[in-house]
Amino acid sequence: MDFCKEDFKGIFIAFYTCFNEDGNISIDATKKLARFYANKGVKGLYVGGSSGEGFLLTVDERKKLLEAVIDEVGKELTIIVHVGAAATRDSVELAKHAEEKGAHALSAVPNVYYGLPERSIELHWKNIINSTNLPFIIYNIPQTTGYSLSNNLLKKMLSCPSVIGVKNSSMSTYDIQRFKAIGGERLIVFNGPDEQYISGRIMGADSGIGGTYGVMPELFLKAEEYFSNNDIEKAKEVQFTINEIIEELLSFPSLYGVAKEIIKLRGIDIGTTRLPLEPVDECEMPRVRALYEKIISAIEKYTL
Secondary structure, three states: OOOHHHHOOOOOOEOOEEEEOOOEHHHHHHHHHHHHHHOOOOEEEOOOOOOOOOOOOOOHHHHHHHHOOOOHOOOOEEEEEEEEOOOHHHHHHHHHHHHHOOOEEEEOOOOOOOOOOHHHHHHHHHHHHHOOOOOEEEEHHHHHHHHOOHHHHHHHOOOOOOHHHHHHHOOOOOHHHHHHHHHHHOOEEEEOHHHHHHHHHHHHOOEEOOOOOHHHHHHHHHHHHHOOOOOHHHHHHHHHHHHHHHHHHOOOOHHHHHHHHHHHHOOOOOOOOOOOOOOOOHHHHHHHHHHHHHHHHHHHHHHO
């Protein structure tokens, strides 16, 4: 398995699934959204994860989504595919499909719903890993899976050469430090919580993957630029602006519902969320428009 570590360093958008009016995957909107992000200069896309409503899609829909993304930007961006599923056989099927279509890496959460022992999580991940020759990125998100990646399991997983990284969405930046201490320079750690992108970078994260990046990629790119240039005070300033926006995004019943409305205001109609994730109620639209204006003002402040 060959991979270039530099291809996995930078800003990765947790890609939103695009639906048409009938609630089915929109190929056209998917390609437009992928192109929008590519034109902004992000490093890559993370397809089929939490922000992409991956667990609300069928296996066939997840394949269709990935195919549209790769067809549009697969030769320009690093495409990481989340193949986590309740059943290991579905994850393996998605992994094989991702390799066949030209994705650059796989990622997966532990098994969901069942409270399984670490041995079962290890078997789940290793079955996915052994099904392809693609690099694999562990997805640690204890607040939704009920499992927090332990030092012991990480060490076991790193015995597999295909395991190149951890997408860490726990709220403790200490987890980033401990994962880097175990994996060393070989291990790529992606900061998950968008509110702490700069904190995560300071603690050793190499990159970031986030859902709110999608409504304001310019701000995360600017925060990374300041950080890379060692201008930590300016990086913090942008991060604080980002966090004010995230607080408002989270004030809606569905983060992804409001994110999709903001993307629509930015010029791409990607539909709404799939139930049980709530769409934005029409009465909330004035507040959505105000938030959109705030985002655009912030982008203009830091990028023009």
